Amino acid sequence: MKRLILTFLAGISLLLGVSASIGSQATPAQAETTIPLYGCPATLDGSPIGGGVGYLNTIDPSQADYVVSTAAALKSALAAATSGQIVYVADGATCAYTSTTTDWYKTSGYESVNELVHVPDGVTLAAGRGRAGVTPGCLQLGESLNSGGARNFITVGAGAKLIGLDLFGPEESEAGNNAWRGVMTAYGTSSAANEAEIANCEIHGFGHAGVYIRGASGVTVHHNYIHHNRGAKTGNLLGYGVCIQGTSGATVKPIIEGNYFDYNRHSTAGVGGQSINYPGHLMYADYEIRYNLFGSYAATGGGSQVDQHGGTGNVQAGGTWSIHHNTSIAQQTSFSGNNPFILIRGIPVIKGEIYNNWTYYLESDCWAYLSANWGYYRAICEIMCNITAYQHNAPYGTQSSASAGPYVWVNIYCHDNWYGTTPPPTTNVAPVLNAIGNKSIKEGATLSFAISGSDANGDALAYSASNLPVGATFNSTNRTFSWTPGLGQAGVYAGVHFQVSDGQVTDYEDITITVTVIDEVAPVLNAIGDKGINWGATLSFTISGSDANGDALTYSASNLPVGATFDPATQTFSWTPEDVQAGVYASIRFQVSDGSLSDTEDITITVSGGVLADVNSDGAVNSLDMIRVGQHWNETGESGWIPEDINKDGTVNVLDATLVGQHWTG
Numbered sequence: 001m002k003r004l005i006l007t008f009l010a011g012i013s014l015l016l017g018v019s020a021s022i023g024s025q026a027t028p029a030q031a032e033t034t035i036p037l038y039g040c041p042a043t044l045d046g047s048p049i050g051g052g053v054g055y056l057n058t059i060d061p062s063q064a065d066y067v068v069s070t071a072a073a074l075k076s077a078l079a080a081a082t083s084g085q086i087v088y089v090a091d092g093a094t095c096a097y098t099s100t101t102t103d104w105y106k107t108s109g110y111e112s113v114n115e116l117v118h119v120p121d122g123v124t125l126a127a128g129r130g131r132a133g134v135t136p137g138c139l140q141l142g143e144s145l146n147s148g149g150a151r152n153f154i155t156v157g158a159g160a161k162l163i164g165l166d167l168f169g170p171e172e173s174e175a176g177n178n179a180w181r182g183v184m185t186a187y188g189t190s191s192a193a194n195e196a197e198i199a200n201c202e203i204h205g206f207g208h209a210g211v212y213i214r215g216a217s218g219v220t221v222h223h224n225y226i227h228h229n230r231g232a233k234t235g236n237l238l239g240y241g242v243c244i245q246g247t248s249g250a251t252v253k254p255i256i257e258g259n260y261f262d263y264n265r266h267s268t269a270g271v272g273g274q275s276i277n278y279p280g281h282l283m284y285a286d287y288e289i290r291y292n293l294f295g296s297y298a299a300t301g302g303g304s305q306v307d308q309h310g311g312t313g314n315v316q317a318g319g320t321w322s323i324h325h326n327t328s329i330a331q332q333t334s335f336s337g338n339n340p341f342i343l344i345r346g347i348p349v350i351k352g353e354i355y356n357n358w359t360y361y362l363e364s365d366c367w368a369y370l371s372a373n374w375g376y377y378r379a380i381c382e383i384m385c386n387i388t389a390y391q392h393n394a395p396y397g398t399q400s401s402a403s404a405g406p407y408v409w410v411n412i413y414c415h416d417n418w419y420g421t422t423p424p425p426t427t428n429v430a431p432v433l434n435a436i437g438n439k440s441i442k443e444g445a446t447l448s449f450a451i452s453g454s455d456a457n458g459d460a461l462a463y464s465a466s467n468l469p470v471g472a473t474f475n476s477t478n479r480t481f482s483w484t485p486g487l488g489q490a491g492v493y494a495g496v497h498f499q500v501s502d503g504q505v506t507d508y509e510d511i512t513i514t515v516t517v518i519d520e521v522a523p524v525l526n527a528i529g530d531k532g533i534n535w536g537a538t539l540s541f542t543i544s545g546s547d548a549n550g551d552a553l554t555y556s557a558s559n560l561p562v563g564a565t566f567d568p569a570t571q572t573f574s575w576t577p578e579d580v581q582a583g584v585y586a587s588i589r590f591q592v593s594d595g596s597l598s599d600t601e602d603i604t605i606t607v608s609g610g611v612l613a614d615v616n617s618d619g620a621v622n623s624l625d626m627i628r629v630g631q632h633w634n635e636t637g638e639s640g641w642i643p644e645d646i647n648k649d650g651t652v653n654v655l656d657a658t659l660v661g662q663h664w665t666g
Contacts, residue, residue, distance in 0.1 A: 036325065036358075036424065037356065037418075037424055037457065038325075038356055038357065038358040038416075038417070038418035038424040039325060039326065039327035039356075039357065039358030039418065039424065040258075040290075040291045040292055040293050040325055040326055040327045040358075041291060041325075044222070044223070044257060044258035044291050045258070047200075047223050047258070048223075049223070049258055049259070049260055049291070049292070049293045050223065050224065050225045050258075050259060050260030050293065051129065051130060051164075051199070051200035051201070051223035051224055051225060051258075051260075052129065052130055052200070052225065053130055053131075053132060054130070055129070055130035055164075055200045055223055057163075057199070057200070058128065058129070058130040058131050058163075058164055058200070059086065059088065059124070059126040059127075059128070059163050059164055060128075060131070061088045061090065061091070061128070063086055063088075064086040064087065064088035064126070065081065065085040065086050065087065066080070066081060066085070066086070066087045066088065067088045067089075067090050068087065068088070068089060068090065068093070068095070069089070069090045069093035069095070069137075070093070070095055071095040071096060071097055071139075073095075074087065074089065074095050074117065074139075075117075078117065078118065078119060078120065078123065078125070081120060081123045082120075082122070082123070083120070083121055083122025083123060083159070084122055084123075085123055085124070086123075086124045086126055087119075087123065087124070087125050087126070088126050088127065088128075088137070089125070089126070089127040089136075089137025089138070089139065089165065090137055091127075091128045091131075091134045091135060091136065091137060092134075092135045092137070093137045093138070094137070094138045094139075094140055095137070095138070095139045095140070096140050096142060097116050097117075097139070097140065097141050097142060097145070097153075098142035098145070115151075115152040115153065115154060115155040115184065116141075116152075116153055116154070117139065117153065117154045117155070118154070118155050118156075118157070119154065119155070119156045119157060119160040119161075119162065120157045120160065121157035121158045121159055121160060122157070122158070122159045122160060123157070123160050123161075124160070124161040124162075124163060125154075125160070125161070125162050125163075125165065126161070126162075126163040126164050126165065127163075127164045127165040127166065128164055129164035129165065129166065129200055129201065129202060130164055130200050131164075136164055136165060136166045136202075137165065137166065138165070138166040138167075138168055139153070139154070139165060139166070139167050139168070140166075140168040141153055141168065141169050141170040141180060141205070142170060143170050143171060145170045145180070151179065151180050151181070152180075152181045152183075152184040152212075153167070153169065153180055153181065153182050153183070153206070154167070154182065154183045154184070155183075155184045155185070155193070156183065156184075156185055156193045156196045156198075157193055157196075158193055158194045158195060158196065158216075159193075159194070159195045159196065160193060160196050160197075161196070161197045161198075161199070162183060162197070162198045162199070162201055163197075163199050163200055163201070164199075164200045164201065165201045165202075166201070166202045167182050167183065167201055167202065167203045167204070167206075167210075168204060168205050169182055169204065169205030169206035169207070169210075169229070170205060170207075171205055171207065171230075172204060172205045172228035172230065172263075173228075173230060178205075178206070178207025178208075178230075178231075179207050179208045179238060180206045180207055180208055181206060181208045181209045181210075181211075181212040182203050182205075182206040182209065182210045182211060182212075182229070183198055183203070183210070183211045183212065184212045184214065185211070185212070185213045185214060185215075185216040185219050193216040193219065194216050194217050194218050194219075195217075195218040195219070196216060196218075196219045196220075197219070197220050197222075198211055198219075198220070198221045198222075198224060199220070199221075199222050199223050199224065200223045200224065201224045201225075202224070202225045202226075202227075203224055203225070203226045203227075203229070203241075204225075204226070204227050204228040204229065205228055205229070206229045207229070207230065207231055207238055207239065208229075208231075208238045208239075208240065208243075209229060209238065209239075209240040209241070209242065209243040209269075210226045210229045210240070210241050210242060210264070211224075211226070211241070211242045211243070212240070212242075212243045212245070213242065213243065213244045213245065213254050213285075214245045214246075215245075215246065216254075217253050217254075218253065218254075219254040219255075220254065220255050220257075221242055221254060221255070221256050221257075221259065222255070222256075222257045222258040222259065223258045223259065224259045224260075225259070225260050226241040226242065226259055226260070226261050226264065226267070227241075227260075227261065227262045227263045227264065227295075228262075228263040228264070229241055229263075229264045229265070230263065230264070230265055230300060231265040231303075238265070239264055239265025239266060239300075239303060240264065240265065240266050240267075240268070240269040241259075241261045241264040241266070241267040241268055242256055242259075242267070242268045242269070243266075243268075243269045243270075243271065244256075244268070244269070244270045244271065244285040244287050245270075245271035245285055246271070246285050246286075246319075253285075253286045253287060253288075254285075254287050254288075255287070255288050255290070256268060256287065256288070256289045256290070256292065257288075257289075257290045257291045257292060258291050258292065259292045259293075260292070260293045260295065261292060261293070261294050261295060261305070262294070262295030262296065262297055263295070263297045263300060264299070264300065264303070265299065265300055265303035266299060266303045266304055266305070266306075266307040267294055267299065267305045267306065268289055268305070268306050268307065269307045269308075269309060270285050270287060270307070270308040270309060270317075270318045270321060271285055271309050272285075272308060272309045272310040272316050272317040272318050272345065285318055285319065285321070286318065286319045286320045286321055287318070287321050287322075288321070288322050288324075289306060289321075289322070289323045289324075289326065290322070290323075290324050290325050290326065291325050291326065292326045292327075293326070293327050293329070294306075294326065294327065294328040294329065294330065294341070295329060295330070296329055296330050297330065299330070299340075299341075304340045304341070304342065304343035305328055305330065305340070305341050305342070306323055306326070306341065306342045306343070307342075307343045307345075308321070308343065308344045308345060308348075308352070309345055310344070310345035310347070316347065316348070316349050317344050317345055317347055317348055317352070318348050318349070318352060319348065319349045319350050320348065320349075320350040320351050320352070321348065321351075321352050321353075322352070322353040322354075322355075323342060323352075323353070323354045323355075323357065324353065324354070324355045324356045324357060325356045325357065326357045326358075327357070327358045327359075328341045328357070328358070328359040328360060328361070329360050330359075330360060330361070340361075341357075341359045341361055342354060342357075344412065347411055347412075348411045348412060349411075350411065351411050351412075351413065352411060352412045352413070353412075353413045353414075354412070354413070354414040354417065355413075355414065355416045355417065356416050356417065356504075357417045357418070358417070358418040358419075358424060359417070359418075359419055360419075360420065360421050361419060361420075429455070429456040429457055430502070430505040430506065430507055431453050431454065431455040431459070431461055431500045431501065431502045431505070431506070431507050432453055432454050432455070432500075432507055433451065433452075433453045433498065433499070433500040433507040433508060433509055434451065434452045434453055434454070435509065436449070436451055436498055436509050436511050437511065438511050438512045438513070438514070439511065439512075439513045439514070440513070440514040440515075440516065441483070441485060441513065441514075441515055441516075442485075442515070442516050442517070442518055442595070442596060443485050443486065443487055443488075443489060443490055443515060443516070443517055443518040444484070444485070444486070444487070444518050445484065445485075445595075445596075446482065446483070446484045447481070447482070447483050447484075447485075447513070448480060448481065448482040448483075449480070449481055450478065450479050450480045450481075451463060451479050451480075451481070451498050451500075452479065453500035453507065455502050457502070459502035459503065460502070460503070461500050461501065461502055462476065462500070462501050462502075462503070463476050463479045463498070463499070463500050464476060464498075464499050464501070465481060465496070465497060465498050465499070466497045466499075467495050467496055467497045467510075468481075468483075468496060469483060469485070469489070469493045469496070469513065470489070471483060471484070471485065471486065471489075472496075474498075481498075483513075485515045487518065489515055490515045490516055490517045491514075491515055492512060492513075492514050492515075493512065493513040493514070493515070494510075494512045495510050495512075496510065496511050496512070496513055497509075497510050498510075498511070517549075518596065521547075521548045521549060521597075522594070522597035522598060522599055523545050523546065523547040523548075523551070523553055523592050523593065523594045523597065523598065523599055524545055524546050524547070524592075524599055525543065525544075525545045525590065525591070525592040525599040525600065525601055526543065526544045526545055526546070527601065528541070528543055528590055528601050528603050529603065530603050530604045530605070530606070531603065531604075531605045531606075532605070532606045532607075532608065533575075533577060533605065533606075533607055533608070534607070534608050534609045535577045535578055535579045535580075535581055535582050535607050535608070535609040536576070536577075536578070536579065536609065537576065538574065538575070538576040539573070539574070539575050539576075539577075539605065540572065540573065540574045540575075541572070541573055542570065542571050542572045542573075543555060543571050543572075543573070543590050543592075544571065545592035545599065547594050549594065551594035551595065552594070552595075553592050553593065553594055554568060554592070554593050554594075554595070555568050555571045555590070555591070555592050555593075556568055556590075556591045556593070557573060557588070557589065557590050557591070558588075558589045558591075559587050559588050559589050560573075560575075560588060561575060561577065561581065561585045561588070561605065562581070563575060563576070563577065563578070563581075564588075566590075573590075575605075577607045579609060579612055580612070580647070580648060581607050582607045582608060582609050583606075583607055584604060584605075584606050584607075585604065585605045585606070585607070586602075586604045587602050587604075588602065588603050588604070588605060589601070589602050590602075590603070612643075612646050612659070613625060613646055613659045613660045613662070613663035614663070615628045615629065615643045615644055615646065615660070616628055616643075617643075620665045620666070621660055621663040621664050621665045622664065622665060622666055625660050626657060626660050626661075628643070628644050629644050629646075629652060629656050629657050629660060630657075631644070632644040632645075632652040633652055633653065634651070634652065634653060635651075635652050636650055636651045636652075637650060638650060644656060646659045646660070647659060
């Protein structure tokens with residue numbers, strides 16, 4: 001069967017971009033730099049989906065504290081191992097378990113207290129899966145154990161790890177009464193396997209569940225190949241790849257990622273509602289199922305690939321969970337086989353989200369299923385097809401027929417999924433935060449600026465800031481930073497972090513803000529002094545100043561005569577007064593500033609020169625000049641066109657005669 005699966009995987013790998021690395025002949029995949037907009041990536045953290053050859057974090061026997069080849073030797077090594085040590089099942093070895101009477105460690109209580117193998121707190125049990133040319137060590141239950149009630153093959157303690165193992169249950173088909181769990185993350189009556197890790201293993205042949213997470217927080221199940229956990233022939237079927245359950249009101253929050261699932265009745269299952277065995281105790285689980293690949297037969301025997309248990313009526317279906325960026329390659333022309341991708345059978349206590357998944361099922365397939373079915377299955381198909389916005393608050397309710405209309409769903413949000421075999425149009429490109437740059441400011445002054453970014457996919461962007469100086473604020477709505485540093489806050493503030501996110505990937509910039517002390521000494525403008533100039537000549541001079549704090553200085557001038565200029569860049573004044581501008585010009589102001597304090601000087605410029613009323617230029621203003629004005633009376637021309645146009649207004653008239661009278665010398 002494994003050879004057939006590998007052949008199929010090789011056929012689909014080009015379409016999915018997922019390396020067919022379940023077997024020993026696969027080529028190592030390269031690390032991805034972007035997360036797909038829909039479905040799972042080809043690799044996760046640099047390792048192929050499902051683990052195997054190409055997995056980056058394999059364990060070598062030279063790293064181990066104990067290397068074992070038999071079940072008896074494994075029992076002894078685990079009994080002796082302490083936290084931080086590694087027990088390694090030798091390459092090609094099989095630790096076979098054929099009898100519960102000789103190997104059963106615990107025999108009291110119900111369900112989770114019995115196991116054949118227990119991995120103590122902090123201990124790693126490993127084998128060589130993923131190492132090139134190596135047949136990984138196997139822990140195998142004999143077919144003679146394919147009967148009886150719920151039992152645990154392996155339990156793990158807090159912080160324990162299972163890495164690179166082949167865990168083989170007693171029966172891969174649905175023929176036996178197989179209710180074994182491959183790995184249980186809780187044992188005894190009070191201890192929980194918090195922070196346990198199950199990675200790069202092949203887990204198959206367990207009728208109840210390949211992995212059963214119960215009463216343990218922080219568990220990660222990643223890069224495993226989990227298949228042929230088919231359920232029991234009789235009884236309540238079971239058959240879970242990974243099952244997640246809280247206990248006695250507690251919730252668990254595992255992450256299930258980077259796994260390849262196939263030939264399970266339910267590849268993942270979350271427990272919901274109240275436990276039959278513990279009446280009154282909420283058993284729901286919190287979890288995140290992401291970046292997994294579900295094969296063509298990831299749900300068999302009337303199951304669903306991702307199943308959240310609940311029930312009819314107002315029954316809890318988990319607590320807070322999310323199902324995103326998974327790919328399902330199963331194809332059907334209808335749901336007559338009752339194998340939907342995602343099945344939610346109640347109401348999440350807080351919130352459930354389904355987004356950015358890619359399923360080969362078509363939306364039309366979902367509707368074909370609706371035409372012949374009703375009840376909660378109807379609502380699930382709606383969720384898969386994104387028919388409605390799922391933000392309702394009505395009670396769960398019941399239905400008697402398909403014609404009664406769809407359920408109103410509570411606390412479930414489904415959006416942005418992709419359907420059909422046509423590959424999604426694009427991958428998710430990280431947003432770009434536009435450059436911000438380092439900033440500087442004085443104590444008591446206000447620094448305010450807005451940040452911005454862009455996204456090639458057109459995704460909605462969220463902005464945030466952290467590691468802000470005391471008193472600084474960032475408004476995420478208008479993306480604006482603001483800070484007025486107070487006295488005593490002078491200094492260098494490094495690592496002020498600004499970030500933009502599209503909800504999946506981010507871009508950021510860390511800047512440095514330098515705050516300088518507030519000025520106590522004003523700059524000094526060097527003395528300029530009063531100036532004198534004849535009209536027609538050019539007056540030009542440069543001003544200068546100094547600052548005891550070494551601050552940058554700016555220069556300016558005001559109340560300038562008509563035609564005069566001042567260039568702040570060169571600090572230069574320039575003026576060529578005309579003949580009509582003879583006179584005294586007071587209160588011409590020059591200023592130097594450091595941005596906070598300033599210094600000024602007001603000067604007087606006196607313009608001298610010949611008297612314009614001496615029309616005939618004989619050195620006297622008298623009747624001869626008045627006669628010249630009279631000779632050209634009321635003549636017009638350009639300003640100053642003849643000497644008789646004394647005031648240069650373009651007309652010789654009484655105004656010019658008045659100027660002669662005002663300057664009369666006789």
